Amino acid sequence: MTRTTDYDIEAADLVARSLRAVARDTDVAERPGEALPVAGLPAPIPLGAQRHRRTRRTVAATAAAAAVLLAALVWAGRNPSNPSDPTTTGDTGPADQGSEELPPELVPGNTGSMATEPGAVYSSPARYFAQARILEPPAGGRILTAVVNWPDGQPADRAVLSNIVQTLTVVVGGDKDRAQITATVGGSAGYLTLPLDDVDESVVLEVHNALVSDGVGVAEYGADDGWASLPADISWVPGVSPTVARHYSDGDVATVDLSSVAADIGPATAMVALLPDARPYPVGGGMGWQAPVPDGQTLFVWQAAPGTVGLVVASEAALADVGAMIESIPAPDPALGEHPNARLAGRSDEGSDVLWAVELADYLPSDGPPAVDERPCVSLWVDGQVVGPTCGVEVPPPSAVVPFSVFGPVAHVDGDATVVFGLLSPAVTTVTIDPIYGVELSVDTQPVDPADPDGLRYVVMIVHGGRDVPQIFRFRAGNRELSTTEIDLNVVGG
């Protein structure tokens, strides 16, 4: 039975009947000589090992060059804010890990669009400051908006905006032919609006006009009409921050584009807003994501080192090979005292009604004496907002009477759900809330640092309803109850 929900029932019925009629009339008889497409049977499959071998060679070659690219990025990051700095396009000798020199194949001044020929290199030494936002019309679809500022008050350039749009469509999708770009005349700001899904052209144009008119105030666009607005981060997108990239092909269909970008990948919720189908793909202990992107390609983006993002777009290549290649890339040495090295500790399940993510950030040692702020920090993100950055957390001993250092409601979402967050003793394996409206909620705790399963643990509980009376939370170690606490779910952060 076809579920028609709020569709145009007459049109839906016509479509359904038409499709059934076509299906009924489709000739499904097997052709003489047609055989099962399985190797070893009469008609071997055309997708054979040959393509796979070529892919492996491509990936191996990519891996060999990856360290050079990442090293080059360390170099490119030396002068990140001045695209006209002549040293950033200088012709220099070969580079190796940690070198300050560009590899010889880098074409000086090549700041055009992403390379498309095998072996071609793309480099962009400039850093643009982009403030991005995803707007979602109530009818569905997503529109990416960004205000892009040129460094040092340099005049905005439409060609650069156009290149950024083109790269965005490669790594996050969208229709570049329907994108809108505006560079202010004589000013240092540019504006881009890119529909990521199927959205009316007139709507895109209206949003773009609002963007040019209001700048980052476009975040409020349509708020009264049910539009949603999510923060996004495009600083890791090639061409927005200093980038070197190289294109590889097996000469057939498999391609791998490897980039390194002088940036940090955004917080989990900002990444998920941009790549809603992304799933965590940590690399070498750094935070990373894997996501399907347009044209059947797959994107891998990961924090290769503090201040350096690795990025691969693979097409028709065996993902296992690509993954092995990524894992084999040595991370460049981080600079001291610069960036927090954010790692994803956990996130909401696919299809969850409340999106959340827990991040762990280690601050690198600085020259000064150790301080609380340099201890690990744990952040909870709920629906695009950080609701609980907590640094310098002491781990409660297993025997502690109060088996948590942080516990309680941190956010109300959609009027009904309460997000409860806790940082707990290693002894706590489960947190249970007594039945609300007959439904008991029990959530297993997880280690904050997967590399330290015996250390601090966290729990995120989504509690629906139950704000009418204080609720009893029970902390358990296996089947043994350690303690209980009574909490008023109405009081967020209380």
Add this chain to the structure above:
Amino acid sequence: MTDPPESVEEGYRRLRPGMVRLAHLLTGSPELAEDVVHDAFASCARRWSTLDQPEAYVRRAVVNQAHRAGRQAGRDRDKVARLGRTLPLSAGEPELDETWALLRVLPERQRMALVLRFYEDLSEAEIARLLECRPGTVKSLIHRGLAKVRKDVLR
């Protein structure tokens, strides 16, 4: 005693007719449909014995291959010629022919969303997983497709 697991050959014989129909609807081309189903089974064959739900897996492969074939057809610029070979339906209802003619020229993802929703009877969430997009996008695709039918056929 439980039945022995279905072999890939048995699965192919059983599922092929339905998958060819689906591929025809997804691509708009009966010729392309044969290729799509062939490639879809080829991609599933090596792991057939490990599949819990072969039908769902093959369906996903058919959708992926149809998407890929549609892109290739667009690149080859023979889409117009392919679409020219429209066979009239035997249902004797001209509006069905008109609707099918319209569906074939809709943007690919709109057509796929309509086929998966109103032929395969999948939910928006299931379609979103197959098309690798958000349920809101699926809803939008379906609404736009139906609006086109309303405008061009039902007028």
